[in-house]
Amino acid sequence: MPVTRASLxxxxxxxGVGTGLLLAAVVGSGIMGERLAGGNAAIALLANTLAxxxxxxxxxxxxxxxxxxxxxxxxxxxxxWQGGIAWREVPGYAAAQLAGAFAGVAAAHLMFGEPxxxxxxxxxxxxxxxxxxxxxxFGLVSVILGCARRNPDPTPIAVGAYIAAAYWFTASxxxxxxxxxxxxxxxxxxxxxxxxxxxxxxAAQLAGAxxxTALFRWIDGGEPGRQLRSATARDAx
Amino acid sequence: MPVTRASLxxxxxxxGVGTGLLLAAVVGSGIMGERLAGGNAAIALLANTLAxxxxxxxxxxxxxxxxxxxxxxxxxxxxxWQGGIAWREVPGYAAAQLAGAFAGVAAAHLMFGEPxxxxxxxxxxxxxxxxxxxxxxFGLVSVILGCARRNPDPTPIAVGAYIAAAYWFTASxxxxxxxxxxxxxxxxxxxxxxxxxxxxxxAAQLAGAxxxTALFRWIDGGEPGRQLRSATARDAx
Amino acid sequence: MPVTRASLxxxxxxxGVGTGLLLAAVVGSGIMGERLAGGNAAIALLANTLAxxxxxxxxxxxxxxxxxxxxxxxxxxxxxWQGGIAWREVPGYAAAQLAGAFAGVAAAHLMFGEPxxxxxxxxxxxxxxxxxxxxxxFGLVSVILGCARRNPDPTPIAVGAYIAAAYWFTASxxxxxxxxxxxxxxxxxxxxxxxxxxxxxxAAQLAGAxxxTALFRWIDGGEPGRQLRSATARDAx
Amino acid sequence: MPVTRASLxxxxxxxGVGTGLLLAAVVGSGIMGERLAGGNAAIALLANTLAxxxxxxxxxxxxxxxxxxxxxxxxxxxxxWQGGIAWREVPGYAAAQLAGAFAGVAAAHLMFGEPxxxxxxxxxxxxxxxxxxxxxxFGLVSVILGCARRNPDPTPIAVGAYIAAAYWFTASxxxxxxxxxxxxxxxxxxxxxxxxxxxxxxAAQLAGAxxxTALFRWIDGGEPGRQLRSATARDAx
Numbered sequence: 001m002p003v004t005r006a007s008l009x010x011x012x013x014x015x016g017v018g019t020g021l022l023l024a025a026v027v028g029s030g031i032m033g034e035r036l037a038g039g040n041a042a043i044a045l046l047a048n049t050l051a052x053x054x055x056x057x058x059x060x061x062x063x064x065x066x067x068x069x070x071x072x073x074x075x076x077x078x079x080x081w082q083g084g085i086a087w088r089e090v091p092g093y094a095a096a097q098l099a100g101a102f103a104g105v106a107a108a109h110l111m112f113g114e115p116x117x118x119x120x121x122x123x124x125x126x127x128x129x130x131x132x133x134x135x136x137x138f139g140l141v142s143v144i145l146g147c148a149r150r151n152p153d154p155t156p157i158a159v160g161a162y163i164a165a166a167y168w169f170t171a172s173x174x175x176x177x178x179x180x181x182x183x184x185x186x187x188x189x190x191x192x193x194x195x196x197x198x199x200x201x202x203a204a205q206l207a208g209a210x211x212x213t214a215l216f217r218w219i220d221g222g223e224p225g226r227q228l229r230s231a232t233a234r235d236a237x
Numbered sequence: 238m239p240v241t242r243a244s245l246x247x248x249x250x251x252x253g254v255g256t257g258l259l260l261a262a263v264v265g266s267g268i269m270g271e272r273l274a275g276g277n278a279a280i281a282l283l284a285n286t287l288a289x290x291x292x293x294x295x296x297x298x299x300x301x302x303x304x305x306x307x308x309x310x311x312x313x314x315x316x317x318w319q320g321g322i323a324w325r326e327v328p329g330y331a332a333a334q335l336a337g338a339f340a341g342v343a344a345a346h347l348m349f350g351e352p353x354x355x356x357x358x359x360x361x362x363x364x365x366x367x368x369x370x371x372x373x374x375f376g377l378v379s380v381i382l383g384c385a386r387r388n389p390d391p392t393p394i395a396v397g398a399y400i401a402a403a404y405w406f407t408a409s410x411x412x413x414x415x416x417x418x419x420x421x422x423x424x425x426x427x428x429x430x431x432x433x434x435x436x437x438x439x440a441a442q443l444a445g446a447x448x449x450t451a452l453f454r455w456i457d458g459g460e461p462g463r464q465l466r467s468a469t470a471r472d473a474x
Numbered sequence: 475m476p477v478t479r480a481s482l483x484x485x486x487x488x489x490g491v492g493t494g495l496l497l498a499a500v501v502g503s504g505i506m507g508e509r510l511a512g513g514n515a516a517i518a519l520l521a522n523t524l525a526x527x528x529x530x531x532x533x534x535x536x537x538x539x540x541x542x543x544x545x546x547x548x549x550x551x552x553x554x555w556q557g558g559i560a561w562r563e564v565p566g567y568a569a570a571q572l573a574g575a576f577a578g579v580a581a582a583h584l585m586f587g588e589p590x591x592x593x594x595x596x597x598x599x600x601x602x603x604x605x606x607x608x609x610x611x612f613g614l615v616s617v618i619l620g621c622a623r624r625n626p627d628p629t630p631i632a633v634g635a636y637i638a639a640a641y642w643f644t645a646s647x648x649x650x651x652x653x654x655x656x657x658x659x660x661x662x663x664x665x666x667x668x669x670x671x672x673x674x675x676x677a678a679q680l681a682g683a684x685x686x687t688a689l690f691r692w693i694d695g696g697e698p699g700r701q702l703r704s705a706t707a708r709d710a711x
Numbered sequence: 712m713p714v715t716r717a718s719l720x721x722x723x724x725x726x727g728v729g730t731g732l733l734l735a736a737v738v739g740s741g742i743m744g745e746r747l748a749g750g751n752a753a754i755a756l757l758a759n760t761l762a763x764x765x766x767x768x769x770x771x772x773x774x775x776x777x778x779x780x781x782x783x784x785x786x787x788x789x790x791x792w793q794g795g796i797a798w799r800e801v802p803g804y805a806a807a808q809l810a811g812a813f814a815g816v817a818a819a820h821l822m823f824g825e826p827x828x829x830x831x832x833x834x835x836x837x838x839x840x841x842x843x844x845x846x847x848x849f850g851l852v853s854v855i856l857g858c859a860r861r862n863p864d865p866t867p868i869a870v871g872a873y874i875a876a877a878y879w880f881t882a883s884x885x886x887x888x889x890x891x892x893x894x895x896x897x898x899x900x901x902x903x904x905x906x907x908x909x910x911x912x913x914a915a916q917l918a919g920a921x922x923x924t925a926l927f928r929w930i931d932g933g934e935p936g937r938q939l940r941s942a943t944a945r946d947a948x
Binding site: 278280408 | 499528533
């Protein structure tokens, strides 16, 4: 996850471009899936799942060695907490992720002839939805922390596979990412979320990330920083 | 498969959390698949298969280096038989797997607004079903033993791929895991199994595991313990 | 592909068990797919494809280090031609593959409540079908020879992915394997082939294998044996 | 990506055979998908996506160590720009890719009983389609350049996964390849493109490739050639 060879400006651009392509994949494949599926929501979601999981794995393989390929402010916070990127780098990471996410939504809309931005009317409210996001985010951060320290090479595959699974096993279809959630509020298509429902998603995502980080700090016996740096050194060879 | 760096308490928690997420994936994606598939059971099972196989691979990559990522009492027994974990550690592993499995079912029910637990009415009885579980478990343990000693890096992918395939090529949809079977008895949704049908599943799963272990002990020429320990040492580097 | 550590009897048993599980996967998932798909042949074939490709990759990872995981008499012939297994070992390999293939079909039938064996009435005749098998087999042997010498680690993934693709891009759904073809003649289900159509399939498969082998011998500049042996030595470390 | 051990003639043949099999996969699976899907375009495109992504990964694993497995004139141009293959080798690569692509279309037509070549009547025109190709090609070249220098081993998986995703998240279904585009103009089946719409696709693909290359030259700090050669040297070990 944490790689420190590239300058901050280069890493921030990598985060922005990667998050942009990720959102284009999420939103674009949702539109295509719904248009072609003839009303069968499972087929539309299968297409959306396949595209999201495959794009996510490919983009982490592409940008991971440059910036860590977080594409997710919650992951950047966890990484800073674990001694990966510096705390002062988090705002740059998060800003780039947000800017990239909104640009990716706009790109998807341009490709499919939709208005550049439009608030979603897709309701995703209630406790079961929030609990779903807590589970989704807990699982995502667990996969990242579990793999990144001991199994770094297959991390991109593990993350893509996990998100593909979580699209189906959480009732919220696993946003698990504050930048993705905010950007999906401005697409009134298959993958959108009503702006009113965003705050509960963000809170649940952060809670899930904190729980997973606490679990893995305990499993790692209280010395995550050192282990993480050695993993970094290994990446940098 | 066997990794001995973490303390037993940490490994047992890893088994519980991992098995919990696995059951959430199995049961949750079954509910989502059935709700969205418009009555087409093949589409629902495709979604259930995709989510289960992808989650299983991701979770083994995540927890494998900590606890071995058995998530399955039959696999823990096989591992003890092969000289991996100690026999006295098996009860702790199995208890954590069972507790995690039931918690995962409850989590899926909470996410999808189902009652916390409900006995399944899904009949899965008869000799063909039991034979299916024997085949499913024989294949699963063969994949684990064949890969773990000679091909450890891709084991998580092989196991996830095998289970995804076995969802379709066995008539029982390949439970192949006593903890999974018991926990699926308390979900009255797509992936459930009637409690009356559980004992035959458990017996067939254990028989399949024993057959596969015997086969690989013969293939390995009677010195599995030594080879297994060297694989462990390699993992621990 | 070629590994020579295990005794011939152990390798032959590995070929038989692996081919048996492969045929159970091919035939069993075809039955399950057709039963659940509600008459949509594309959905049935998607399930059959997913199960076959995933099972094939998992089984090659499992048995490859023991016997080479040919599961295919044409591949065993190519391997002997390239200096892998000895020519005198080919009959044992082929006999085990055939016995395993028929046992796997019987196992699938037992799991799904079908008669143990039944001749197929599924017509697959004509020049386009035979040409399809030539293309399928040419591609399969190309993938094996291209990967095995220069890229051995991902060979199991490449072979499974190739066969999954070829199920869809050849008009015959890519049998590409004489043992598979003969065994599929005795299942009167989704994946069957009428016995009368078998000989043309076998001839085309062998022709495709010869063409691919000739191509790669030329690409390798006429010294395949040496290169293959060095790849073997690398596997054997 | 760039491998220089094989003679140019051998590399050019590898590019031709690989591109031929790729086009057979794209066109053949489109025909099969449409024939079996019972009018559901999403199911047909899912089959087309699965076959294309899986075949592409398998073929890059097969031919990558021989020729680099570009299968794409835009990629060969980028590779020459980055100091991979020599500029004087580009025409040979492109000619082989084009010849292979048309032969692959013909092979698919023979397998499925279609006329050898037929101009497509499938309209894919307008700014949204061209913008889609720009995005598709920008993403493809980003994945190739991002992975090839720092993450060469999983490049084949990343490229196949990216293209599978882009089939769904771009409105044009991501041709992203001039040779593929020209060859798909002569199939009047699912995957075809009207000859009149080809020029805008080619221009957008080249523009996307240039943008991605410029981005990665900046990220790499202006010394791509040196880094690329070191990656090459690593491949050649």
